[in-house]
Amino acid sequence: MMPADLPNRSVEFFDTQFRRQAAAGEYALNPFEQAVLPFLSGETLDLGCGLGNLSLAAAARGCMVLALDASAAAVESLAGRAAAGVLPVQARQADLRNYAPSQEYDSVVAIGLAMFFACPDAHAMIARIRAAVRPGGVAAVNVLIEGTTFMGMFTPGDYCLFGEHSLEEAFAGWAVEYLKFDAFPAPGDTVKRFCTMVARRSR
Template identity: 30%
Template structure:
């Protein structure tokens, strides 16, 4: 666990094994949980609004899909969806949830920093609360992979935790606005939306809650008791060949 620096991650991100998180609920030494705090059992409300606004189309990738709730929701809306995650246990849970909802999703285990075999395949790519889990080297590889798998003219929809939130210590590798803008430069990408909003989460493990209280961090909850956390919401479009610099 981290020291007394109130901006340092509460849990050493390098020590987190996401397969153990999904397999037996172990986030770190001494911190166990029934399920990950990002597993709410429902699609992210912001993504629901984006889909209902018509900004998801064609073949869809949900990278870092976890237990699959976003992917299952999108499939229930008639989209052709592929859900990928590095954790085999997460993919097992996602397949079970898709079967329970009687929807078809192509789930597979994959490394988000590679995504070999998926080049130029997807019209819409969803990267939900993944980028801030990657260290700088992994992040660079992930962004390159996203660019490869997104078709020209395709759309990327991303959420990640910022570096200026009161709950920054709950974030493994928080991200600033300048870095996000540098990550999707013109003419290859055109950012159409970049704003902060609130995303919903589940219950934090008891050990993490104790550390949160010790640091004096004030958590925010919605009317239903769901945890609310600040997040960047980014939408960007990949240029088609010959489009040149875009506004």
């Protein structure tokens, strides 16, 4: 996929942001990435990896990571940093809307991705994440939830605000090892509300 083929306005938004951050060397883990990092191990799939700060941190802790994102800027930056650090991260550009992993992983991560699809696609993605986790492995997922009023990064008609308990329901029967709700103020007196969950599949 070439930059001109970015799948929607949301990816354009992030591609521009990532170019600026890469130029400025801004590579800090965000709070959601920091929270899920200790739960990751083994073969890891990072969906919507962005600049790949979590992928690199997981690789530094011994994970072997496949990191996917539609943003060319993100993937170029991550591939360069992984090579420079000799870290086991494969970074690839991909449109993940209908992406189905071709194997199971010990850890499947999607921090801040699924909300950028209309709800049927978003929930289907969560189901595919669940199906791609090996017995004993984890899914680490973060989404925007109802009550969010900041719309600036969405493509109109192509986004999903999850229900407050959607992730817990989607991973029913798994052991919830981390669950947190956050609210952050956003431009124009709006708010972003997030749910972050790490759930472990039984062996």
